[in-house]
Amino acid sequence: MQKLLIVDSHCLFADGVRFLIEFSTDHTVVGVLHTGREVIPFLLQHDVDVLLLDIDLPDMSGLELTRTIRALYPATNVLALTVLTNPQSVNLTIEAGAMGYCPKQASRNELFAAIRAVGAGHLYLPPSLVQQLRKPAIEKVTQDLTDRETEVIQLIVNGYTTKTIADKLFLSTRTVETHRKNIYRKLSIHTNIELARYAQANKIM
Incomplete structure (x- = not known):
């Protein structure tokens, strides 16, 4: 059973999401917050598996909050729940x-699928956004990736940090960064979101 926290400045929307989750799934909503500044104090007191976060918060940057949560609470996976669907915001x-x-x-049903995926530690992008963001070249498996580079791709798109990847593969952080640079060069990409699209298209998540 996953423990969820909802953070959204729109009270009616947040309460509606809470009702849907509690009525239709076996997940537990441990809290509903309406400002970003409440999140870290809440996480100090409660275990949270998935944080449903509106990244367009009025009191602080949802992106900066996400970075802080990632650094301080790596076991809490963030699922952005937002009206913003432009490629830049996704990236x-x-x-x-x-x-x-x-x-x-x-x-x-799409929300529930996102919660399940993120709760299991997998990257989730909805089909509508994948189609919007996808580039034809990303879909072609014509690159000469090594088995090690494929392993690194899987770990990157599943949210592991460079240090954690290094520990898992018994490599130095410098070697992992070299693999990342080589992957980006071979695939002609520049960001992790492009890498995630490649991984989804080629079923190496």
């Missing part, structure tokens, strides 16, 4: 450390 949010991105326009 910045995933780069900040969020494990998933779900538009507020999504259906409840």
